[in-house]
Amino acid sequence: MLNRTTIAAIATPPGRGGVGVIRLSGPQSYAIAEALTQQSLPEARFAGFRKFYDASNEIMDEGLVICFPNPHSFTGEDVVELQGHGGPVIQNALLARLLELGAIAAKAGEFSMRAFENGKMDLVQAEAIADLIDATSQAAARSAVRSLQGTFSSKVNTVLEKLIHLRLHVEAAIDFPEEEIDFLADGKILGLLDEVASSVHAVQQSARQGQLLREGLQVVIAGKPNAGKSSLLNALAGVERAIVTDIAGTTRDVLHEKISLNGLPITLTDTAGLRETGDIVEKEGIRRAIKEIEQADLLLLVYDLSQGEDPLQLAQAYFADHIEPKRLMLIGNKCDLTGSTAEMTDLNGFRHIRVSAKQETGVQALIDAITAHAGFQPEEDTFIARTRHLDAMKCTQRYLAEAREQLVVYHAGELVAESLRLAQNALGEITGDFSADDLLGKIFGSFCIGK
Numbered sequence: 001m002l003n004r005t006t007i008a009a010i011a012t013p014p015g016r017g018g019v020g021v022i023r024l025s026g027p028q029s030y031a032i033a034e035a036l037t038q039q040s041l042p043e044a045r046f047a048g049f050r051k052f053y054d055a056s057n058e059i060m061d062e063g064l065v066i067c068f069p070n071p072h073s074f075t076g077e078d079v080v081e082l083q084g085h086g087g088p089v090i091q092n093a094l095l096a097r098l099l100e101l102g103a104i105a106a107k108a109g110e111f112s113m114r115a116f117e118n119g120k121m122d123l124v125q126a127e128a129i130a131d132l133i134d135a136t137s138q139a140a141a142r143s144a145v146r147s148l149q150g151t152f153s154s155k156v157n158t159v160l161e162k163l164i165h166l167r168l169h170v171e172a173a174i175d176f177p178e179e180e181i182d183f184l185a186d187g188k189i190l191g192l193l194d195e196v197a198s199s200v201h202a203v204q205q206s207a208r209q210g211q212l213l214r215e216g217l218q219v220v221i222a223g224k225p226n227a228g229k230s231s232l233l234n235a236l237a238g239v240e241r242a243i244v245t246d247i248a249g250t251t252r253d254v255l256h257e258k259i260s261l262n263g264l265p266i267t268l269t270d271t272a273g274l275r276e277t278g279d280i281v282e283k284e285g286i287r288r289a290i291k292e293i294e295q296a297d298l299l300l301l302v303y304d305l306s307q308g309e310d311p312l313q314l315a316q317a318y319f320a321d322h323i324e325p326k327r328l329m330l331i332g333n334k335c336d337l338t339g340s341t342a343e344m345t346d347l348n349g350f351r352h353i354r355v356s357a358k359q360e361t362g363v364q365a366l367i368d369a370i371t372a373h374a375g376f377q378p379e380e381d382t383f384i385a386r387t388r389h390l391d392a393m394k395c396t397q398r399y400l401a402e403a404r405e406q407l408v409v410y411h412a413g414e415l416v417a418e419s420l421r422l423a424q425n426a427l428g429e430i431t432g433d434f435s436a437d438d439l440l441g442k443i444f445g446s447f448c449i450g451k
Contacts, residue, residue, distance in 0.1 A: 006032060008098040009106035010091050017086030019063075022094055024080040024103060025073075025111055032101045033065060033080040041080070044069050052084060054097055061090050075111055076118030109444030116432060116444075123432030124153045124389070126444070131214055131384045133448065139263040140213040143384040147210070152383040155206070156430050159199045163427065166192045167420045174413040184413050193407065197400045200427070204393045210385030212376050216265030219370065220296035222289060222318065225273025227302045228333035231357035233257060233270040236367065254288050262371040263378055269296070274318045293319050298373060299328045305354065306337040312348060325349045329373065331366065333357050344369055392429045399423035
């Protein structure tokens, strides 16, 4: 075990509750807990009722004590959990008493960091703990559990084994050049290299689905006043979230709503109508709308079909710098007023969907189009993933492509070997086999205190 200090933290969220949990981890956990309770501790993994005493031997609280001896604990160290009452005053007083008895306050994510350092889990599994806590949908929670159980790590480790096997073949070809068979030219290494690249691509595709589940999609609704933007937000959210009136300029600020569409977490943003105005408040709303438009993953340009407007001209006028099919969908609203049917068509490469937000006609087709646009197709074995995982796989693919070029074009065994080594290092960053200290600090620093 790498750590010799004993840490303590409140593990339950701030606020009032029936039960509050404080965790201790480290070599002095048992001694500190015995000093707090002035009694011997219960048998490992059995809950024992104890009173908690302050420095004046006055009873502070009472509750349950559970001990988890090393190495069979969450952190791999001696761990004690104190389950007292959940008021913030008593919880903070108990924590202060533990610090008086020799513990130090845990940093954010330090319990999980110790579990990682002590070999209880790899980096992907540690991140999955935070992702499970932060999950915004059942699908995201299930995927986080799969990562926590090692599904993602297993896939990455399988590819790493193939990559190591490939490196052995390349190194053998370099070390034994006098052999009659030219290993670099016989096609076997090229076949293995292509197999590894294909495996990385397959894991990357699954990870992309996991990233969407974790991070979701930022969707911004924009357009002229009275086009039906707020009505569309309400229809997609399934609740009357935004105020809807016939008065132009009703929405003067951005309105965020977190929803789930076909299992995909969405942050849906309604914005002020885009127009020239002398109203100071409305101008500020439009400024904020433009800021949201610039940061959106997907823009829904809503326009009024009954006005006979050209949506592409509106798009050019309002956000010319953001016109691209992968970021913009054209939503013709109020089809019920024009007698047209709700349908999806192609308009110069852009998805064009006619809906009636008020009647909720065509809304499901729009939902399907949004999730399809994002490439969201979750499978039963989808695991949670982060941007850094995808970046690591992109880096791995780049080094594999370099290795292929060195092999096929230049027949340079040493350069092939070096590119494969870099590819292995990049892929190993996912599980923590190769990780800089600053990366670990950034990852675990985003965790909750007490986790």
